[in-house]
């Protein structure tokens with residue numbers, strides 16, 4: 334059945350009839366990128382076990398990039414802490430599966446504006462920005478991956494719609510799983526343990542997508558998330574208090590149901606608005622800064638709040654509370670509810686209500702779309718805009734700092750000089766004290782970089 338359904342699916346993606354997919358096999362000593370270069374849309378690239386020292390960039394549609402596992406041995410992409418990204422995907426309908434990806438300076442596996450993606454059964458370890466990072470895409474699946482030792486979010490779904498994040502394990506990272514400025518996410522059945530914060534549903538200010546709505550966190554195991562926050566100083570992630578199971582940061586219509594929360598030292602679930610983290614989150618007038626209409630349904634809470642950390646410790650101490658709660662609301666929010674309130678320890682939730690009896694998200698089986706979403710070809714100008722959204726905003730916002738400096742400042746440095754910006758982006762030099770290095774974006778064609786630069790120079794406050 335698998336073969337038949339994936340064939341039908343690829344046919345639908347390509348809009349083609351009977352295309353015979355070719356299988357290209359990569360052996361150790363060869364380069365995966367060479368096979369991707371030879372592949373036609375719809376082909377399968379199979380990578381045999383061994384170590385591959387490269388960055389793979391896939392900008393064709395319908396490619397299946399598959400590691401072949403032999404007696405437990407995987408195809409391993411090793412960045413040796415010198416290369417930036419492991420696998421970058423800009424084509425639609427691409428599958429990335431069965432790899433080990435380790436020691437990259439930026440991201441392990443990233444999609445950039447790609448729709449209909451599947452990222453499954455990969456082991457990603459020790460990357461400095463994100464582990465698995467779909468950015469600005471629609472309709473995707475991230476499942477059965479194991480991601481660890483990431484200095485920001487292990488799995489980070491940025492500005493996406495309709496993505497299922499299922500049955501992953503994330504640990505030893507600053508955040509286990511984050512959805513950011515995204516819509517219609519199902520995050521289910523994941524084991525999220527030993528991070529600074531387990532899961533975060535966020536609306537980050539300064540980004541071009543102005544809302545974050547309808548994330549369901551369901552049936553996850555959220556355990557022992559008490560690591561000290563080791564995000565690079567000044568990154569927005571460094572402002573996140575440790576010891577939290579789940580943080581809902583200004584996102585709306587979240588449902589939290591059926592999860593096991595055990596031993597998260599600050600609190601099991603924290604709700605915050607932009608004002609409560611104003612150091613790292615300057616107000617964005619285009620956004621509603623409050624988390625509204627959240628429904629916290631039945632969850633299991635055991636031994637949370639026993640050793641509050643960072644800002645949560647300070648906040649509880651100021652309120653004279655000596656034990657971290659299961660549910661803590663800081664700042665403002667409207668129409669939020671908790672089911673079976675008497676079962677939980679709460680703080681800051683005075684204006685919350687009891688959810689309606691029997692409330693459940695059980696009718697939602699998947700957030701993915703029934704058919705692949707269409708992905709029309711872009712003009713060069715649109716590609717500049719798209720590249721800004723799908724690459725640059727992973728680290729830059731207009732007026733705030735997430736990883737790199739704000740674009741508003743960059744505009745003044747490069748006014749009238751888009752070529753200068755292109756030169757920098759292809760070969761960045763270290764300039765900004767307290768910031769990490771920017772990874773070169775030299776895999777992108779020059780004309781696309783010039784369109785991005787022009788797009789950035791024309792950006793205005795939203």
Ligand code: HEC
Pocket residue numbers: 439462720721724725726727728729736737738743746754757758761762763764765766768769770771772774785786789
């Ligand atoms: C992985 C994170 C990351 C990504 C992706 C990224 N940047 Fe950066 N960028 C940075 C960091 C960090 C710095 C500051 C580096 C330093 O100290 O100079 C920076 C700095 C810059 C600068 C400032 C140069 C100067 O002269 O001061 C420009 C211009 C820039 N980025 C443009 C871009 C563009 C355009 C893109 C998208 C094509 C992009 N960046 C993608 C992280 C990133």
